[in-house]
Amino acid sequence: MGGGQNVISDAKSALNMSITVTVSVQKPPAPPGYISISRKKLLQNLDINAGARLNAWVDSMRASSPTHIKSTPALTDDQGSWNLHHPSALAMFEQIIYASKGKQIVMFLDYDGTLSPIVEDPDRAFMSKKMRKTVRKLAKCFPTAIVSGRCRDKVYKFVKLAELYYAGSHGMDIKGPEKRSKSNKDSESVLFQPASEFLPMIDEVYKHLVEATKSTPGAKVENNKFCLSVHFRCVEEKKWSELAQQVRSVLKEYPKLRLTQGRKVLEIRPTIKWDKGKALEFLLESLGFADCTDVFPVYIGDDRTDEDAFKILRDRGQGFGILVSKFPKDTSASYSLQEPDEVMDFLRRLVEWKQLSVRAQSRM
Numbered sequence: 001m002g003g004g005q006n007v008i009s010d011a012k013s014a015l016n017m018s019i020t021v022t023v024s025v026q027k028p029p030a031p032p033g034y035i036s037i038s039r040k041k042l043l044q045n046l047d048i049n050a051g052a053r054l055n056a057w058v059d060s061m062r063a064s065s066p067t068h069i070k071s072t073p074a075l076t077d078d079q080g081s082w083n084l085h086h087p088s089a090l091a092m093f094e095q096i097i098y099a100s101k102g103k104q105i106v107m108f109l110d111y112d113g114t115l116s117p118i119v120e121d122p123d124r125a126f127m128s129k130k131m132r133k134t135v136r137k138l139a140k141c142f143p144t145a146i147v148s149g150r151c152r153d154k155v156y157k158f159v160k161l162a163e164l165y166y167a168g169s170h171g172m173d174i175k176g177p178e179k180r181s182k183s184n185k186d187s188e189s190v191l192f193q194p195a196s197e198f199l200p201m202i203d204e205v206y207k208h209l210v211e212a213t214k215s216t217p218g219a220k221v222e223n224n225k226f227c228l229s230v231h232f233r234c235v236e237e238k239k240w241s242e243l244a245q246q247v248r249s250v251l252k253e254y255p256k257l258r259l260t261q262g263r264k265v266l267e268i269r270p271t272i273k274w275d276k277g278k279a280l281e282f283l284l285e286s287l288g289f290a291d292c293t294d295v296f297p298v299y300i301g302d303d304r305t306d307e308d309a310f311k312i313l314r315d316r317g318q319g320f321g322i323l324v325s326k327f328p329k330d331t332s333a334s335y336s337l338q339e340p341d342e343v344m345d346f347l348r349r350l351v352e353w354k355q356l357s358v359r360a361q362s363r364m
Contacts, residue, residue, distance in 0.1 A: 058241045061232065061261070082328035089322045089335035089346050096320070096335070097353055103296035105350070106287065106319075107138060108280055108309065109343075110301030111148040111155050114324050117340055118263060118302075120234050122222060127158060131340065134347050139163045141354040145283050147171060147276050149267060149305055151224040169195070169226035170269060170305055171279025176286070192282055195226045198256070198270040202228060205254055205268065212246040219243055226270070233264035262303045276301075277308035293318075300324060300343055307332055322346070 089096065109115055115135065116127040127135075138144050145165035148155045152168025152175065159166075167174045174192040206223045209230060213219040218234030230247055232240060247266055251257055260267045280299060289295040297319035299309045310321030310332035321333035324343060337343050 058244055061240050061244065061264075061266075078328050083336070086323060086331065086333060086336040088342075089337050090342060090349070092335060093346070093349055099320075100296040103294045104289070104292075105142045105296045105298060105354075106284065106289065107142050107144040107347075107350075108147050108283070108297060108299040108301075109135070109144065110303065110306055110324075111146055111150060111158065113263065113302035113340070114300055114343055115146075115340060116158065118233075122220065122229075122231055125158065131344050132160065134344050134351070135159070136161055136163070137351045138347050141351055143287055147279055147299075147301070147306075147309065149224060149227065149229065149262065149303070151226075154224070165283055167276070167279040167283065169224050170267070170274075171276050171282070172226040172270075172272075172274055174279060174282065191286060192279075193226070194272055194274050195270045198226065198272075201254065201256065202226065202270075205250060205257065208250045209247065209268075212250050213243060216243045216246065228268040229262075230266040230268070231264065232266070260305065262305055267305065275308040276305055277310075277312035280309045280312055295319070298322065300337070300346075 111127075112118060112122070112125050115131055116125045119125050135144065139161065140163075143165070144163075145167060146155055146159055147167040149170045150158075150168055152166050152173040155168055156166055162178045165174070165176050172193065172195045176191055202223070202225070206221060206228055209221045209228065213221060213230065216235060216239055218232070218236070218239075220231040220234070222229040222231065230243070232243055235243055244266075247259070247268075251259060251268065256271050257268050258271050260269065280297065284290065284295065284297060295318060297313055298321075299306065299313060299319070300322040301309065302324035306321070306323075310323070313319050313321050314332050314334075320335060321331075322335045322337055323329065323331045323333035324337050324339065325331075326338045337346060
């Protein structure tokens, strides 16, 4: 990854360095009966400047709520159908290992809802000591990156593992493991910050959103440095329309920002063509796997923003994505896990398999 303060600050230069994204292949139709919202339709629904689409905003906010998916009438019947298309990564562990045979596994992990539970207060989304210990062991076995919508510094404070790669702000702030030397105890090497020019605008919009939403109880605006999050997990549903109007009233003045939807959160990002999928490709290239056929990336995440990474892996035909969800969702992931505890079990099994493989090779 190299030391020094090499900061890439424009998206064009980075795109020249990273792999060109291939055109998405057509996905098989989703199992009938469960909620399916395409990314293209979602972005249309969340058109910042379209006042007539305010109701669509609220509909999308409802669709993102697991409690509403939970109440879908035919869920029980559809769960089995969905599981056929996205089987448990734990149940399919042996098949996954077989597919990775002879290849370098590289791990990509979302944070909220994947390594830590989703909680009402995003500032208290702590990972357990057991999970941290598991991720530390994982990083000793495979290159490991945390890819989060959170500010990179904030997610680092949660994870507290210097040996990992971190991609914060949906991949717009990437750095590798800390390099230590005699002359400089903690020397960071920032790899990529494509949205640096947007920092003043992001700070300005943050202040406006805090002011605009302060009358809505439970709303929380989070500054993730290169992007913003408006959390509505603690907002009464009858207030969602009001909150959507407040956010729209601010963002209509900033055409260079776009809005997407996550789990009980509205995400505001620069309009540059960069997301978690691009971050995954950038990290693979930085690790020396740009044109390799012997790499096996595994991406685990629970949110809509993780779909960009799932799609990249499906398009590349390398590795696979694992969606963390208790409910059927439209996804490009190949496998599923229900909750962070299952994620930890899966990671532990990966570590145990690798350790056994190393011991077996040492005896040969």
